[in-house]
Amino acid sequence: MKYKAEIDIMPLKALLDPQGKAVSISMQNLGLSEVSEVRIGKHISLNVEATNETEASAKVDEACKKLLANEIMESYEFELSEV
């Protein structure tokens, strides 16, 4: 079966996020002063072939650990859905 994974990879809470900080400041300049605490990460969507959801989940987890996320600086979470 084929599963679609939607992965969010975000900078760890404890770390500064200079890109998010820059966007926060730009928001003020654009007149959107109600916006705060901007954090910017990656969103990755991919398809994975597996016999069941547990196996699909294990494969996506492996992909995140090996290639997609840098666990020293980032945390990841994902959702699976059958396609």
Place this chain on the structure above:
Amino acid sequence: MKYKAEIDIMPLKALLDPQGKAVSISMQNLGLSEVSEVRIGKHISLNVEATNETEASAKVDEACKKLLANEIMESYEFELSEV
């Protein structure tokens, strides 16, 4: 009230995504040949101050259009939750 917005910004389906393509190829090399159709975009979380959800939604939409997303190359969607 304060709302948290989780925004996903992805390259349009019609466009090539060279970063996603590179990751797809790397997956094969890492022995994860079950992974395909990788597309890479941005995930942005932010807080917005507004009197109700409709107003919060309008503000986040404005932020996406003005600054966060490039609508020529990207599409965006977001979810709001009260914090």
